[in-house]
Amino acid sequence: xxxxxxxxxxxxxxxxxxxxxxxxxxxxxxxxxxxxxxxxxxxxxxxxxxxxxxxxxxxxxxxxxxxxxxxxxxxxxxxxxxxxxxxxxxxxxxxxxxxxxxxxxxxxxxxxxxxxxxxxxxxxxxxxxxxxxxxxxxxxxxxxxxxxxxxxxxxxxxxxxxxxxxxxxxxxxxxxxxxxxxxxxxxxxxxxxxxxxxxxxxxxxxxxxxxxxxxxxxxxxxxxxxxxxxxxxxxx
Ligand code: CTP
Ligand code: MG
Numbered sequence: 001x002x003x004x005x006x007x008x009x010x011x012x013x014x015x016x017x018x019x020x021x022x023x024x025x026x027x028x029x030x031x032x033x034x035x036x037x038x039x040x041x042x043x044x045x046x047x048x049x050x051x052x053x054x055x056x057x058x059x060x061x062x063x064x065x066x067x068x069x070x071x072x073x074x075x076x077x078x079x080x081x082x083x084x085x086x087x088x089x090x091x092x093x094x095x096x097x098x099x100x101x102x103x104x105x106x107x108x109x110x111x112x113x114x115x116x117x118x119x120x121x122x123x124x125x126x127x128x129x130x131x132x133x134x135x136x137x138x139x140x141x142x143x144x145x146x147x148x149x150x151x152x153x154x155x156x157x158x159x160x161x162x163x164x165x166x167x168x169x170x171x172x173x174x175x176x177x178x179x180x181x182x183x184x185x186x187x188x189x190x191x192x193x194x195x196x197x198x199x200x201x202x203x204x205x206x207x208x209x210x211x212x213x214x215x216x217x218x219x220x221x222x223x224x225x226x227x228x229x230x231x232x233x234x235x236x
Contacts, residue, residue: 035114040081043123090193122168
Protein backbone atom coordinates (compact mmCIF):
# COMPACT_ATOMS: atom_id res chain seq x y z
CA UNK A 1 0.00 0.00 0.00
CA UNK A 2 1.30 3.47 -0.96
CA UNK A 3 -0.69 5.98 1.04
CA UNK A 4 -0.48 9.77 0.79
CA UNK A 5 -2.50 12.35 2.67
CA UNK A 6 -4.04 15.49 1.27
CA UNK A 7 -4.01 18.27 3.89
CA UNK A 8 -6.73 20.78 3.06
CA UNK A 9 -5.62 24.28 4.01
CA UNK A 10 -7.23 26.33 1.24
CA UNK A 11 -10.32 27.67 3.01
CA UNK A 12 -10.94 31.29 3.88
CA UNK A 13 -11.82 30.67 7.54
CA UNK A 14 -14.64 33.17 7.26
CA UNK A 15 -16.36 32.11 10.50
CA UNK A 16 -13.10 32.69 12.37
CA UNK A 17 -11.45 35.51 10.45
CA UNK A 18 -12.41 38.45 12.64
CA UNK A 19 -11.38 36.75 15.90
CA UNK A 20 -8.08 35.69 14.32
CA UNK A 21 -7.22 39.21 13.22
CA UNK A 22 -7.99 38.44 9.58
CA UNK A 23 -5.61 35.46 9.52
CA UNK A 24 -7.07 32.36 7.85
CA UNK A 25 -7.38 29.78 10.64
CA UNK A 26 -5.00 27.27 9.04
CA UNK A 27 -2.27 29.94 9.27
CA UNK A 28 -2.82 30.86 12.95
CA UNK A 29 0.55 30.53 14.73
CA UNK A 30 0.72 27.66 17.18
CA UNK A 31 3.84 26.09 18.71
CA UNK A 32 6.01 28.25 16.45
CA UNK A 33 4.40 27.17 13.18
CA UNK A 34 1.19 27.66 11.20
CA UNK A 35 -1.67 25.47 12.43
CA UNK A 36 -1.63 23.27 9.29
CA UNK A 37 1.89 22.12 10.27
CA UNK A 38 0.50 20.24 13.28
CA UNK A 39 -1.52 17.87 11.07
CA UNK A 40 1.53 17.29 8.90
CA UNK A 41 3.71 16.39 11.88
CA UNK A 42 1.18 13.86 13.20
CA UNK A 43 0.63 12.27 9.80
CA UNK A 44 4.39 12.09 9.21
CA UNK A 45 4.77 10.05 12.43
CA UNK A 46 2.70 7.24 10.89
CA UNK A 47 5.07 4.76 9.27
CA UNK A 48 2.58 3.62 6.61
CA UNK A 49 2.12 7.19 5.32
CA UNK A 50 4.32 7.87 2.28
CA UNK A 51 3.81 11.54 1.48
CA UNK A 52 1.72 14.69 1.79
CA UNK A 53 -0.09 17.06 -0.55
CA UNK A 54 -0.70 20.49 1.00
CA UNK A 55 -3.53 22.44 -0.60
CA UNK A 56 -3.27 26.21 -0.07
CA UNK A 57 -5.27 29.23 -1.26
CA UNK A 58 -3.78 30.49 -4.56
CA UNK A 59 -3.04 33.88 -2.97
CA UNK A 60 -1.00 32.28 -0.12
CA UNK A 61 0.76 29.65 -2.20
CA UNK A 62 4.30 31.01 -2.38
CA UNK A 63 4.45 32.20 1.22
CA UNK A 64 3.08 28.89 2.53
CA UNK A 65 5.46 26.85 0.39
CA UNK A 66 8.44 28.91 1.58
CA UNK A 67 7.40 28.45 5.22
CA UNK A 68 7.01 24.71 4.70
CA UNK A 69 10.47 24.48 3.19
CA UNK A 70 11.92 26.32 6.20
CA UNK A 71 10.05 24.16 8.72
CA UNK A 72 10.98 20.96 6.92
CA UNK A 73 14.64 22.03 6.88
CA UNK A 74 14.59 22.90 10.59
CA UNK A 75 12.36 20.16 11.98
CA UNK A 76 12.60 17.40 9.33
CA UNK A 77 9.19 16.18 8.26
CA UNK A 78 10.79 12.97 7.02
CA UNK A 79 8.59 12.25 4.02
CA UNK A 80 8.09 13.80 0.57
CA UNK A 81 5.52 16.56 0.06
CA UNK A 82 4.11 18.70 -2.72
CA UNK A 83 1.76 21.67 -2.80
CA UNK A 84 -1.39 22.28 -4.85
CA UNK A 85 -3.69 25.26 -5.35
CA UNK A 86 -7.06 25.17 -3.65
CA UNK A 87 -10.37 25.77 -5.38
CA UNK A 88 -13.49 27.73 -4.58
CA UNK A 89 -15.25 24.99 -2.59
CA UNK A 90 -13.72 22.33 -0.36
CA UNK A 91 -14.57 19.67 -2.93
CA UNK A 92 -12.63 21.63 -5.58
CA UNK A 93 -9.61 21.75 -3.28
CA UNK A 94 -9.82 17.98 -2.78
CA UNK A 95 -10.02 17.49 -6.55
CA UNK A 96 -6.90 19.61 -7.09
CA UNK A 97 -5.14 17.69 -4.33
CA UNK A 98 -6.01 14.39 -6.00
CA UNK A 99 -4.55 15.68 -9.28
CA UNK A 100 -1.24 16.38 -7.50
CA UNK A 101 -0.77 12.82 -6.14
CA UNK A 102 2.16 10.87 -7.58
CA UNK A 103 1.38 7.93 -9.83
CA UNK A 104 2.54 5.25 -7.37
CA UNK A 105 0.06 6.38 -4.69
CA UNK A 106 -2.83 3.89 -4.40
CA UNK A 107 -4.59 5.01 -1.22
CA UNK A 108 -5.30 8.49 0.11
CA UNK A 109 -6.34 10.16 3.35
CA UNK A 110 -8.19 13.47 3.01
CA UNK A 111 -7.69 15.64 6.09
CA UNK A 112 -8.89 19.11 7.13
CA UNK A 113 -6.05 21.27 8.45
CA UNK A 114 -8.74 22.70 10.74
CA UNK A 115 -8.47 19.46 12.80
CA UNK A 116 -4.98 19.77 14.30
CA UNK A 117 -5.56 17.25 17.12
CA UNK A 118 -5.73 14.06 15.06
CA UNK A 119 -3.78 11.17 16.54
CA UNK A 120 -1.52 8.52 14.95
CA UNK A 121 -3.81 5.86 16.50
CA UNK A 122 -6.78 7.24 14.56
CA UNK A 123 -4.76 7.33 11.33
CA UNK A 124 -3.71 3.73 11.90
CA UNK A 125 -7.35 2.61 12.36
CA UNK A 126 -8.12 4.13 8.95
CA UNK A 127 -5.08 2.54 7.32
CA UNK A 128 -6.00 -0.88 8.76
CA UNK A 129 -9.43 -0.64 7.11
CA UNK A 130 -7.87 0.40 3.79
CA UNK A 131 -5.39 -2.46 4.01
CA UNK A 132 -8.38 -4.79 4.57
CA UNK A 133 -9.73 -3.57 1.21
CA UNK A 134 -12.21 -0.83 2.12
CA UNK A 135 -12.94 1.56 -0.76
CA UNK A 136 -13.77 4.30 1.72
CA UNK A 137 -13.45 4.62 5.50
CA UNK A 138 -14.44 7.44 7.85
CA UNK A 139 -13.96 8.10 11.58
CA UNK A 140 -17.25 8.60 13.43
CA UNK A 141 -18.51 9.39 16.92
CA UNK A 142 -21.93 8.75 18.47
CA UNK A 143 -24.18 11.80 18.58
CA UNK A 144 -25.12 13.00 22.05
CA UNK A 145 -27.62 15.72 21.08
CA UNK A 146 -31.02 14.85 19.68
CA UNK A 147 -30.96 15.99 16.04
CA UNK A 148 -34.07 17.42 14.31
CA UNK A 149 -34.80 17.94 10.64
CA UNK A 150 -36.32 21.40 10.30
CA UNK A 151 -37.74 23.64 7.60
CA UNK A 152 -37.46 27.27 8.60
CA UNK A 153 -38.54 27.25 12.23
CA UNK A 154 -40.67 24.09 11.96
CA UNK A 155 -39.68 20.60 13.04
CA UNK A 156 -40.17 18.10 10.24
CA UNK A 157 -38.86 14.90 11.80
CA UNK A 158 -36.48 13.37 14.33
CA UNK A 159 -34.02 10.73 13.09
CA UNK A 160 -33.42 7.90 15.57
CA UNK A 161 -30.34 9.07 17.47
CA UNK A 162 -28.77 5.62 17.74
CA UNK A 163 -28.45 5.54 13.95
CA UNK A 164 -26.65 8.92 13.73
CA UNK A 165 -22.89 9.54 13.81
CA UNK A 166 -20.78 12.70 13.72
CA UNK A 167 -18.07 12.45 11.08
CA UNK A 168 -14.44 13.57 11.32
CA UNK A 169 -11.39 13.69 9.08
CA UNK A 170 -9.06 12.15 7.98
CA UNK A 171 -11.22 10.10 5.66
CA UNK A 172 -9.48 7.24 3.83
CA UNK A 173 -10.01 6.01 0.27
CA UNK A 174 -8.76 3.82 -2.47
CA UNK A 175 -7.18 6.48 -4.68
CA UNK A 176 -8.67 5.32 -8.00
CA UNK A 177 -12.14 4.94 -6.45
CA UNK A 178 -12.08 8.46 -4.99
CA UNK A 179 -10.67 10.05 -8.17
CA UNK A 180 -13.32 8.41 -10.36
CA UNK A 181 -16.09 9.35 -7.93
CA UNK A 182 -14.89 12.98 -7.76
CA UNK A 183 -14.83 13.17 -11.56
CA UNK A 184 -18.45 11.94 -11.65
CA UNK A 185 -19.33 14.46 -8.96
CA UNK A 186 -17.91 17.31 -11.07
CA UNK A 187 -19.60 16.06 -14.24
CA UNK A 188 -22.99 16.04 -12.48
CA UNK A 189 -22.43 19.33 -10.66
CA UNK A 190 -23.13 17.77 -7.26
CA UNK A 191 -22.35 19.69 -4.06
CA UNK A 192 -20.87 17.60 -1.27
CA UNK A 193 -19.84 18.37 2.29
CA UNK A 194 -17.41 15.49 2.69
CA UNK A 195 -15.62 12.94 0.54
CA UNK A 196 -17.53 9.93 1.81
CA UNK A 197 -20.61 11.52 0.24
CA UNK A 198 -18.81 11.50 -3.11
CA UNK A 199 -18.60 7.70 -2.86
CA UNK A 200 -22.15 7.41 -1.54
CA UNK A 201 -23.43 9.31 -4.61
CA UNK A 202 -21.67 6.72 -6.76
CA UNK A 203 -23.18 3.82 -4.76
CA UNK A 204 -19.81 2.72 -3.37
CA UNK A 205 -19.82 1.34 0.21
CA UNK A 206 -18.12 3.37 2.94
CA UNK A 207 -17.19 1.80 6.29
CA UNK A 208 -16.67 3.48 9.66
CA UNK A 209 -14.05 3.24 12.41
CA UNK A 210 -14.11 4.82 15.86
CA UNK A 211 -13.33 8.53 15.72
CA UNK A 212 -11.41 10.38 18.42
CA UNK A 213 -13.23 12.73 20.82
CA UNK A 214 -10.08 14.90 20.94
CA UNK A 215 -10.10 15.40 17.17
CA UNK A 216 -12.08 18.65 17.29
CA UNK A 217 -12.50 21.01 14.35
CA UNK A 218 -11.51 24.65 14.77
CA UNK A 219 -14.44 26.52 13.26
CA UNK A 220 -15.75 29.35 15.44
CA UNK A 221 -13.93 31.99 17.54
CA UNK A 222 -14.70 30.11 20.77
CA UNK A 223 -12.79 27.10 19.37
CA UNK A 224 -9.56 29.11 19.71
CA UNK A 225 -9.72 28.29 23.43
CA UNK A 226 -8.86 24.69 22.50
CA UNK A 227 -5.58 25.95 21.06
CA UNK A 228 -5.05 28.01 24.20
CA UNK A 229 -5.26 24.87 26.30
CA UNK A 230 -2.62 23.32 24.13
CA UNK A 231 0.13 25.96 24.13
CA UNK A 232 -1.03 28.23 21.39
CA UNK A 233 1.31 31.01 20.24
CA UNK A 234 0.01 34.52 19.90
CA UNK A 235 -2.19 35.07 16.89
CA UNK A 236 -0.29 37.09 14.28
N1 CTP B 1 -10.99 24.08 2.65
C1 CTP B 1 -10.23 24.07 1.50
N2 CTP B 1 -10.70 24.70 0.37
C2 CTP B 1 -11.87 25.35 0.38
C3 CTP B 1 -12.66 25.37 1.55
C4 CTP B 1 -12.19 24.71 2.68
O1 CTP B 1 -9.14 23.49 1.49
N3 CTP B 1 -12.27 25.98 -0.73
C5 CTP B 1 -10.46 23.43 3.87
C6 CTP B 1 -10.26 24.40 5.04
O2 CTP B 1 -8.98 25.04 4.94
C7 CTP B 1 -10.40 23.50 6.25
C8 CTP B 1 -11.31 22.36 5.75
O3 CTP B 1 -11.40 22.49 4.33
O4 CTP B 1 -9.16 22.93 6.65
C9 CTP B 1 -12.69 22.38 6.39
O5 CTP B 1 -13.38 23.55 6.01
P1 CTP B 1 -13.94 24.66 7.01
O6 CTP B 1 -13.75 24.24 8.41
O7 CTP B 1 -15.29 25.04 6.53
O8 CTP B 1 -12.89 25.84 6.77
P2 CTP B 1 -13.11 27.20 5.98
O9 CTP B 1 -13.92 26.95 4.74
O10 CTP B 1 -11.77 27.80 5.80
O11 CTP B 1 -13.92 28.07 7.03
P3 CTP B 1 -15.31 28.86 6.81
O12 CTP B 1 -16.28 27.84 6.27
O13 CTP B 1 -15.64 29.40 8.15
O14 CTP B 1 -15.02 29.95 5.79
MG1 MG C 1 -15.96 26.21 4.89
